[in-house]
Amino acid sequence: MNCIHKITNTCRYFHRYASSISRNIADCTIYSLSSGHGKCGVSVIRVSGPRTKHALQAVVGSSYEPKARYAYLKSLYHPETKEIIDKGLVLWFPGPASFTGEDSCEFQVHGSLAVIAATLDALGKVPGLRPASAGEFTKRAFYGGKLDLTEVEGLADLIHAETEAQRKQAMLQSVGALSRVYDNWRRRLIRCAAHLEAYIDFAEEENIEDDVVIQLNKELRRIISEIRKHLNDQRQGEMLRNGVRTAIIGAPNVGKSSFLNMMCQREVAIVTSIAGTTRDIIESTHNFGGYPVVFADTAGLRKQTQDIVELEGINRAKECLLNADLILLLTDARELCANITTSNGTCDEYQSSYLQQLDLDASMLTGKRIKLIANKTDLLSTTELQKLMQVENVLHISCKQPTAIHMETFLKHFEEMLSELCGQPSAENPRITHTRYRQQLERCIEHLNIFLDEYAPDIFPDIAISAQKLRNALKCIERITGHVSSDDILDVVFKDFCIGK
Template sequence: MNNVFKMVKYFKYSRRCTYNLTNAAADCTIFSLSSGYGKCGVSVIRVSGPRTRHALQTLLGNRHELKARYAYLKSIYHPETKEIIDKGLVLWFPGPASFTGEDSCEFQIHGSLAVIAAMLDALGKVPGLRSATAGEFTKRAFYGGKIDLTEVEGLADLIHAETEAQRKQAMLQSAGALSRVYDNWRKRLIRCAAHLEAYIDFAEEENIEDDVVLHLTKELRHIITEIRNHLNDQRQGEMLRNGVRTAIVGPPNVGKSSFLNMICQREIAIVTPIAGTTRDIIESTHNFGGYPVVFADTAGLRKHTKDVVELEDARELLRNISTYKQSAQDYQTDYLQELDLDANKLLGKRIQLIANKIDLLSMTELQKLAQIDNVLKITCKQPTTDIVQPFLRHFEKLLCELCGEPTAEHPRITHARYRQQLERCIEHIHIFLNEYAPDIFPDTAISAQKLRNALKCIERITGHVSSDDILDVVFKDFCIGK
């Protein structure tokens, strides 16, 4: 019984740490344009805070009583001039059943710049209201316990998603897929810490089982295994979120810039018959089958020996492979080993050898090239469907292998800080397991602190234990009105 009491007491303390950390001015009501700024059919202005009802009464008139979560077509008036600003839909969301957990409302008005400006001016004239800062609505939702920090970051990723796979991953995270995984570990660590502290406090006085430590160490090993499996994801979630960085490299004048232009279907790089036109790295983000790819066109790599890594002149490729009597894979490996120190970072990466300018080959040369495995054949001068499609299919398959498919059952790590905190969590648990032995390490209370440190690592991910510097990083990319 004492054991359970200890666990409940610890859990309550941990929850209390979360919501006493509020930086939001709870006595202040905020407003902002939540939809995109510019001419459009409809714009949405959001209000949140304790004076939301007063703002509604001021702009609509005291005679209007709105039901929660109903849409009303109303005339909206300026509080000073009493002139009608616009006629639009108004929705009232009393707290805590709102996005922020506070009293909130939305004005859905016509999207002209004049109407938006007049509405914002009118709200600014209502006492107790001020303009929201970037991400302040979401920050209030976080401090109000409506969402945790992983869901906040998932929402930010959803706003910035540019491809279908990014949208799926961000949607799953904003809906709590990662939260459920981390909260499960958090609750189990709380239980382990509570059991240990109960054992420390009451083992000599109460009927506490002698094998309680044995059971909790077994549970801790299970948690370590689960976290390690979660970490062993080949960084798929981070790669999908940030884009797969792909360098187009090779000797001068093999068509790297033409290849980039063909893939992106627009003139990104300068193309001339003069070797060495590209001096700097040119980057371009492209959507391949729902996966984001950041292409980098590099300056040509000039070498005294075999000059091929990613893109090669098809005729030169045939000549070099024939001369050295080796496979395309061996040829590529030799080339990588002869690159300078920075380029050696490519070793172990996924590399695809592409033979360009096949339109210049004779039928005999084309037949020889077809016999070489693991080489994709293209021409940027005449990019017909039957030539380009095999490359696109192969590349999309490769991206799917690299990024994986976002699922609710196996959510991926999307931020480096999650990975760092999970690795630290494992370290603290390991220290506890290695140090805790009553006959060797008599100070059980000090050893128990390692479990609390492991728990804090998980709580820093979800925001149960937070700090201003982490929150500043999380909310800095949010737009005004969200």
């Protein structure tokens, strides 16, 4: 069938392109230190490529015939001087059953800087070997079909994970949780494209069922619905990967900098009794309950000030709100308690009026998660404190006297907010972790909607032109997983990998 020929030719073109790149990469054998730099108990040096076995025998001995995936304790020698370098474990991984898909080996040697340098120098003397560039081992695994691009990026995230929740999410992605979702849509779109090509070529010969177009449209609408549901995740995966950007705002002298120092357990910001001490944005990243948080201490907000520097700080604070995932709105507990007592108003009403006092445009906070925090509770009487504790949707704290009970209660609520914002990573419902994925999925929906709007069975426009929209939608999915190669995308993906990975 003509449709099968077209798809097959496309696949052959991709395979030829990928194969040519793979051949260029595989012409040489690479080596590098794969474990961390610096003094340590054991360091791992990795080799991958067609001359790996030759390099192994050059360092260990020409008579050595390694057994796959067995660890041998061997003496390592310099191939030129024949001097012993170290004694360590040697492992042999013949391709394609290796991380890169090529012949690979590992030398596990003592982690002194001298041993590492001598081992790398010895490998550099073996003909056909060269040092690996950043991310080159993983890039070879990608071109060898061992990993798709989402798994590669999951592996990069796993390397850089700093919290438990980040580790879980990255681990799920690195073993294919997202890949399976996108590959399912890709295969279904390929099938839809094949059916449409068949309908274009053979509909007049009545070899194709009459309802093929109706079924095609139904399937595309189902795919659109699934992608939209996937996109409607409140950016949970991206927040977990990059950190929850948390802006600390409020009027001057309500204790924003003191609050930041208390949460970070160190003197991050300068604290004085002078209003307007904080001028610029002060950021600090921390781990709370396994969730990464990027705190941003901002200048005190007020409507009028004659200080040009403070005014610039206020403008920067407002800009910070636009990029914030969570806003912690600090207020003086005495003011909050007095306001609620005299006006009999609700907490939400007070928060709304308080934001107006800070000269904040309501549109800046649309869709933002805001939490009101009453600070300076140490200045309240026992009666006032009891009254404040009965107010819903308010967290209370004293940065000057952070008692264990108050801190435990506050941190519990704070971690619950982070859990709601980031969600729980799961294999059944993997989250979007990169803006690149979101952009390509949105474009995919755009192309599918254009196709459905342009092409209807009762209109019969130029089907061949409309079919291109379907192929464009397929390419959007393939750009996520790397089935459609793009040097720009690959450069971005691999630039953050360390040498030896």
